Amino acid sequence: VSAPFPFHPRLAEHALVRLHAVAGEEIVVIHDGRSGDLHRMGSHEWDLISSADGTRDLDGLLLAASRRDAYRRASEVRAVLDHLHAAGLLAEGVDYPDPTPPVVDRPLDVLPDYSLTCDATGGCCGVYGSIVFTPLEAARARSTLPLVRNGGEDPRRAFTPERGAGDEGSLAVALVDNRCAYLAEDGRCGLHVKGGASAKPAGCRIYPATFVDDGASIRVSVGVECGCVLASIGWPGGAPLVPEGARTRADLDRGARVVRLPDHLAVTADRSVSPAELAAWSRVVLAAGPPADAVHAFWSLAAAVEAEGLALEASLRALSSPPCPTVNDVLPWIQALADRAASRVGSAASWRSAADRSLLLSRAIAAASASIRDPGSLAAALAAAPADPAAEAFYLRAAIHGHHLAGKVPLALALRDRALRVLVARAMGAMDPAMVHPLAAVEAIFRGHGVEVYALEVGR
Amino acid sequence: LTVIRVVFAERTTRDDLDDWAHERGCRLIAVVPPASDRPGQSIFRDADRQTLVYLIDDARAPAPVAIVAGPGESDVVRAFRDRLPVTLDEPFAVPEGAA
Numbered sequence: 001v002s003a004p005f006p007f008h009p010r011l012a013e014h015a016l017v018r019l020h021a022v023a024g025e026e027i028v029v030i031h032d033g034r035s036g037d038l039h040r041m042g043s044h045e046w047d048l049i050s051s052a053d054g055t056r057d058l059d060g061l062l063l064a065a066s067r068r069d070a071y072r073r074a075s076e077v078r079a080v081l082d083h084l085h086a087a088g089l090l091a092e093g094v095d096y097p098d099p100t101p102p103v104v105d106r107p108l109d110v111l112p113d114y115s116l117t118c119d120a121t122g123g124c125c126g127v128y129g130s131i132v133f134t135p136l137e138a139a140r141a142r143s144t145l146p147l148v149r150n151g152g153e154d155p156r157r158a159f160t161p162e163r164g165a166g167d168e169g170s171l172a173v174a175l176v177d178n179r180c181a182y183l184a185e186d187g188r189c190g191l192h193v194k195g196g197a198s199a200k201p202a203g204c205r206i207y208p209a210t211f212v213d214d215g216a217s218i219r220v221s222v223g224v225e226c227g228c229v230l231a232s233i234g235w236p237g238g239a240p241l242v243p244e245g246a247r248t249r250a251d252l253d254r255g256a257r258v259v260r261l262p263d264h265l266a267v268t269a270d271r272s273v274s275p276a277e278l279a280a281w282s283r284v285v286l287a288a289g290p291p292a293d294a295v296h297a298f299w300s301l302a303a304a305v306e307a308e309g310l311a312l313e314a315s316l317r318a319l320s321s322p323p324c325p326t327v328n329d330v331l332p333w334i335q336a337l338a339d340r341a342a343s344r345v346g347s348a349a350s351w352r353s354a355a356d357r358s359l360l361l362s363r364a365i366a367a368a369s370a371s372i373r374d375p376g377s378l379a380a381a382l383a384a385a386p387a388d389p390a391a392e393a394f395y396l397r398a399a400i401h402g403h404h405l406a407g408k409v410p411l412a413l414a415l416r417d418r419a420l421r422v423l424v425a426r427a428m429g430a431m432d433p434a435m436v437h438p439l440a441a442v443e444a445i446f447r448g449h450g451v452e453v454y455a456l457e458v459g460r
Numbered sequence: 461l462t463v464i465r466v467v468f469a470e471r472t473t474r475d476d477l478d479d480w481a482h483e484r485g486c487r488l489i490a491v492v493p494p495a496s497d498r499p500g501q502s503i504f505r506d507a508d509r510q511t512l513v514y515l516i517d518d519a520r521a522p523a524p525v526a527i528v529a530g531p532g533e534s535d536v537v538r539a540f541r542d543r544l545p546v547t548l549d550e551p552f553a554v555p556e557g558a559a
Contacts, residue, residue, distance in 0.1 A: 059491035059493065060491075062488060062491060062502075063488060063489075063490070063491060066487055066488035066489070069487075071482075071487075071488050072478060072479070072482045073474075073475050073478040073479065073482075074474060074478060074502070075474065075475050075478070
């Protein structure tokens with residue numbers, strides 16, 4: 001039974017509206033954060049329904065559209081709303097966000113021996129579907145560069161709500177061929193150039209550091225989603241992941257997003273652990289030292305976790321001489337991944353521009369996955385020596401230290417997924433030797449564009 | 461107060477009326493929900509900013525009806541006739557107390 005049409009329609013919080021300029025054409029894309037579905041409309045349709053924040057009935061929405069000079073037909077507004085309602089993207093009335101949990105200060109546990117040197121070419125500013133600004137940061141950006149999309153005069157040309165509709169809360173910047181609208185042609189951040197680092201949103205200043213609260217400390221690590229992260233390995237003198245002298249959470253930039261681990265973390269379909277157990281396990285795994293082959297290490301750890309949970313001895317044994325996974329074990333994973341990646345390319349190619357970096361990288365991932373989806377090719381890929389063992393070992397270290405594997409899927413699945421990511425990155429490098437740090441591209445696209453859900457499909 | 465009542469052919473749809481308003485530059489300024497003593501109305505303001513067009517939303521009426529009030533009523537009625545199948549336009553005295 002479908003829900004009744006809401007009296008006071010509100011674009012739901014899982015509706016992520018994004019402004020895109022695609023090869024010069026303005027379009028609005030609504031990503032459904034629950035289903036992964038994508039809905040396209042023109043900027044006119046967005047004007048019609050952008051006031052659907054739960055405070056207006058249909059008549060009120062007609063009037064809001066009229067005030068915006070967008071109203072043409074009542075039936076047009078109703079048709080857009082009907083489409084969104086059928087897609088499960090409308091809710092009733094106003095929303096009250098959950099109260100923010102009290103912030104508990106904890107010591108920072110920072111990934112040791114690492115600093116980041118950004119190459120300032122804007123590679124990471126053209127990969128993601130959402131680049132988030134606080135209202136203050138957006139106001140500052142519009143003031144610093146008012147002519148960018150004429151955002152100084154019309155905020156709606158430069159920003160949409162991060163979630164749903166309405167005038168409150170964080171904002172997502174418009175993307176031009178998927179690049180941040182404030183990114184200059186030369187790849188440098190226009191806001192940084194004009195106003196200094198403080199003119200950028202905190203999320204950009206902090207990127208790619210990650211912060212996870214495990215109840216005892218805040219694990220500070222780095223998301224391996226930008227080539228600079230891997231290029232910085234072994235190069236001291238870059239920017240530290242936290243401000244100099246920072247000791248506890250209170251010392252972090254206020255914009256730092258600290259994710260709190262839930263009390264129960266799934267390690268397999270039927271077994272969960274506490275954050276403290278995960279923290280202890282991660283310390284032991286890290287103490288084992290860098291693996292010779294990250295694919296073998298991830299896969300072997302997954303098997304140990306599936307068999308014995310987070311028993312420390314079992315995980316240490318798994319890492320001491322991890323065997324090469326068998327073709328039969330990996331085959332369903334690579335096939336599911338290749339299917340998902342191809343589907344993602346099909347969807348993205350229907351509306352993204354040829355210059356869109358996320359599309360280019362998605363295509364490379366799909367091609368690499370397809371290249372090893374038959375048993376023979378997969379066997380050869382599994383037997384091949386790692387092309388960049390230091391980068392892959394760092395990837396494992398950053399993920400384990402940062403608790404990146406906890407949360408979305410059971411830990412055992414996450415470990416196998418990471419083995420696949422490394423494998424696909426190797427295949428990308430083999431197909432295009434000029435590609436620098438393909439593992440970072442894999443990470444960015446998997447997380448930023450929903451490819452990672454394939455692991456859930458295999459897990460089922 | 462005298463206004464003009466315009467009756468359209470039955471086949472005239474709300475989309476036709478919306479299209480007419482859009483092309484003329486009339487702006488929707490209010491929507492009055494139906495009540496026991498009145499039908500629902502969508503109120504547009506003509507480009508002269510003084511003349512109002514009330515589209516009457518009455519399912520019981522056999523054909524769409526608009527009420528035009530203001531200094532530009534003749535212009536508006538002419539514009540209706542130019543574009544839409546108008547079957548009747550007539551002065552209409554607003555009842556005492558309803559103006």
